[in-house]
Amino acid sequence: MMAMTRPTVLCFSGFDPTGGAGIQADIEAVAAAGCHALPVITALTDQDSGRFYSLQPVDSELMAAQIEHLLNDFQPAAIKVGLLAGQAALKLVSEVVQVTTGIPVVVDPVLAAGGDGTPLGEGSIAQGILRQLLPFTTLATPNISELMVLATADHQDVDLSVDQANDPQETLAARLLADGCHAVLVTGTHAPGDAVVNRLYRTGEDVVGRSWPRLPGSYHGSGCTLASHIAGLLAKGVPLPRAVDIGQRYAWQTLERADKPGRDQFLPRRLWREEFTIADPEE
Template sequence: MAQHGTHPGGRVLIIAGSDSGGGAGIQADIKTVTALQGFATTAITALTAQNTLGVFGVHPIPVSFVVQQIELVLDDIGAEAVKTGMLGDPALIEAIADTLAQHAPDVPVVVDPVMMAKGGHPLLDPSAEQALKTTLVPRATVLTPNVPEAEVLSGRTIASLDDMQAAGETLLALGPHAVLMKGGHLPGETVTDLLVTAEGIARFSAPRVDTTATHGTGCTLASALACGLAQGHPLPDAIARARAYVRRAMETAPGFGSGHGPMNHGHTVAPFQE
């Protein structure tokens, strides 16, 4: 008989690409969920050859094998939340949406619409943008675009918080339960994220961290958010903890590499008090 120890819970299935540099993608996702006392499982969508200076190669995983990873994990281990990251092409996006609908119809999904690496390398085929909008975004519990991603998905130019809110409302109309508009690309000493839902707008603001350790911030925030949802916490609380985790990870970054460096995923954020 298998031995079962105690675990705080929060099984998160992460469907995303691998980052050989360890700062973003699957590697960042696993570290984040583990640091927040969840349990990470994965379906890897692509292998990348990258470091802090950029992405130098991408090797997509066959769609059927990505689906097999998802099905085997969900049918045996299960998940309280799913997080998607780098997805690649329309066929893969459609297959993921179909597989989740069949095997995890009621599981919260955090969709991080990864389109471009920090150094500018495209990670989503332009032909896949429509598939993302019509198949996966409507399935999202939370959509977490940064400003450039939100501009592409909404068709709007974003230069202010008012623009962010308008774009967020446009994206909300695509069908997700909530949209977390990340404001890090806007100028200013304060970074403000907007949570856009049918009930209204919530603001999350903090002073900007002056650092080059920004690689993987989007992946990390989305995984931290998914972990909070998997552990049963309300969306605003899960966002607040995720933001605190990312902020501390930036502040205590190890300083590796000569480009956009990795954060310190290994720090511990105080878990929610029971």
């Protein structure tokens, strides 16, 4: 008897040679959701577990050919977008998102390196994401810093005073929703405190916050892991609020089990279930 075919997720991300973030994170987190990743690399990076050195965008003609051949062969059930290193990649991915209507799109707006905060991509990339990509996005997963950059890319006059709103983060998220994004999950990994608080914003719905114990140390690839696993769950038909909840728990568990094969940041252990299955096979 043939096995049931797994849903596929078209993933656009950069290549991280540490394997902690980028396309490897997508592949592993999507696989952990029971789906198959279709990886399209948008940029090659030179980085280690603590420092970012350089970035080289992938040739846009090669990317276009890969996309064409994949879409002629597969029918993705979801799309996940990570690092877009330039306008050419942004244009290609935006076109794909606009023509593959009816499937969920998860955007993790990678604007800086997770290790040392080095800015990634061109200066205008945030404005391009806001205008060309977010109006077609099911879920965006910015951290607080990325939220600020995106929400003010076209709205330099945003007033974050307490007179306007008790929660400036909600004001910023509302900007993205007003620009067409269906839902925004703001991750609290970059905020201080003993807990990481993630908040899901949707138009006309109550804000849903989840709090997770902050783990000691620094982690590389947590955002990619979260967004990709949610994309895999959406590809399987899991409703958005449930997918966000499961995705957060999965991401936290990968960090709880993370190890430190290099000298600096911890790397998420995204396939820990498979490791345990191999070590202790069922009789």
